[in-house]
Amino acid sequence: MATTRCGIGYDAHRLAAGRKLVLGGVEIPHDVGLEGHSDADVLCHAIADALLGAMGERDIGHHFPNTDASIRGISSIAILQRVADVLKNGRGRITNVDATLIAEAPKIAPHIDAMRERISSALRVDLARIGIKATTNEGLGALGRGEGMAAIAVASVEQN
């Protein structure tokens, strides 16, 4: 009998000069980008953790350790493709993913559809199953000062 499982994921990265800004697999023109071992795609990382959590797996840091030189600079879309393999091997099927990006700037809305397309094709699921939203932190705290970005995601998976 199929069971429904849900998972949650959270991630945050600092912003720094001289880095590309990649969110949801989409490169967005901006004067700063997220710092990290990979492309630091905070949105994809939160989604990966939500899906791994729903499968009862350990987190993204365990599956893709930042001490592993072979994955230095790995595209986070490639991480999601590998997470899709974990789901397939565990006979899990994505019911839906919903994620919120928290960023003061730039404007995210024009890029949401492209992000959903990249993420749904990496996870090999229908576009309609992927929800992406964005909000600001209303100027509050480090996120509000634009020192970094964060993302939170939930995922629901049917497992046989």
Ligand SMILES: [Zn+2]
């Ligand atoms: Zn991350």
